[in-house]
Amino acid sequence: MSTAAAALDGGRARPGRPRHVSVAVPPGVSPRDQILQACAKLFTSKGFAATSTREIAEAVGIRQASLYYHFAGKDEILADLLGATVRPSQDKVAQIEAEVSPTCPEAALFVLALVDIQTLADAPHNVGMLARLPDVVSAGKGEVYAGFRDELRELTSSYEAFGARLAEQCGLGDADEELGAMLIQQVEGVIVLRADGVTVDKARANKIAAGCLRLCGCGQDQISQARHFAEDFVSRHLRSGQLESR
Known part of the structure; x- marks a missing residue:
C-alpha cells in the first residue's frame, strides 16, 4: 500500500x-x-x-x-522427528542410574523400557515407523541424520549396559553382543502395534517391558518387583500420557 x-x-x-x-x-x-x-x-x-x-x-x-x-529441507525435519523418538528415553538414563541401585538391574531395565514405550506410544502419528521405511533408510545415511544415529546408538548402549548386568545376575554369563539391539527391538514392537491400530495401554506396556527382562533370564518374581518400581518412577517423572490415561 x-x-x-x-x-x-x-x-x-x-x-x-x-x-x-x-x-x-x-x-x-x-x-x-x-x-x-x-x-x-x-x-x-x-x-x-x-x-x-x-x-x-x-x-x-x-x-x-x-x-x-x-x-533447511525435508531431511532436517525428518531427522528432528526421528530424534524425538529416542531422545526423551536416553535423557532419563542418568536419572534411572541415580535412583536405582546397581544391585537391581532388573528395575533399571524395566524403567528404561517403560519410559521408552511411553515415548513411542505418545509420538504423534506413530512417527517411529518412519525409521523403517525404505526411502527413509536410504536417506538416513546422510550427514544430517548423524545426530539421530548417535542418539540411537547411545540408547542402544544403555539397554545393553542394563541388560548385561541383569543377564550376569541371572546366571546367563556373558551377554550376547547384540543384546542391546534385541532389547530395543522388543520395545519397538510398540510401533508395529500402533500401525495395526492397537492401543498401547498400561497393561500392554508392562508386558512388553517384562519381555525385555525375560530376554535377560529374569524370573517372574523379579519382574513383578521391577514393574512396581518402574510404574512409580513413571508416575513421578513422566508427564501424563497413554500409559497413565488408559
Missing part, C-alpha cells in the same frame, strides 16, 4: 489473508513445532519421498519460502 493509500485508510494496516491450516494445532504452538506436527502426519500417511515441501507449507498455512527459515 502506498503512503497516500495508507493515509486514506486512516493509517490502519489492512488485515492479511488468513492462513489455511490443514493440521489442527493447539494455541501457542510455535511455527517450527507446527511444521513438525504437519510433517509427522504427512510423512506417516503419504510417505517421506512422496511429500513435497509445497505440501508441507500448505498444510501449515505458510509460504514455501518461509519453511526454509525454520528447516
Whole structure:
C-alpha cells in the first residue's frame, strides 16, 4: 500500500489473508513445532519421498519460502522427528542410574523400557515407523541424520549396559553382543502395534517391558518387583500420557 493509500485508510494496516491450516494445532504452538506436527502426519500417511515441501507449507498455512527459515529441507525435519523418538528415553538414563541401585538391574531395565514405550506410544502419528521405511533408510545415511544415529546408538548402549548386568545376575554369563539391539527391538514392537491400530495401554506396556527382562533370564518374581518400581518412577517423572490415561 502506498503512503497516500495508507493515509486514506486512516493509517490502519489492512488485515492479511488468513492462513489455511490443514493440521489442527493447539494455541501457542510455535511455527517450527507446527511444521513438525504437519510433517509427522504427512510423512506417516503419504510417505517421506512422496511429500513435497509445497505440501508441507500448505498444510501449515505458510509460504514455501518461509519453511526454509525454520528447516533447511525435508531431511532436517525428518531427522528432528526421528530424534524425538529416542531422545526423551536416553535423557532419563542418568536419572534411572541415580535412583536405582546397581544391585537391581532388573528395575533399571524395566524403567528404561517403560519410559521408552511411553515415548513411542505418545509420538504423534506413530512417527517411529518412519525409521523403517525404505526411502527413509536410504536417506538416513546422510550427514544430517548423524545426530539421530548417535542418539540411537547411545540408547542402544544403555539397554545393553542394563541388560548385561541383569543377564550376569541371572546366571546367563556373558551377554550376547547384540543384546542391546534385541532389547530395543522388543520395545519397538510398540510401533508395529500402533500401525495395526492397537492401543498401547498400561497393561500392554508392562508386558512388553517384562519381555525385555525375560530376554535377560529374569524370573517372574523379579519382574513383578521391577514393574512396581518402574510404574512409580513413571508416575513421578513422566508427564501424563497413554500409559497413565488408559
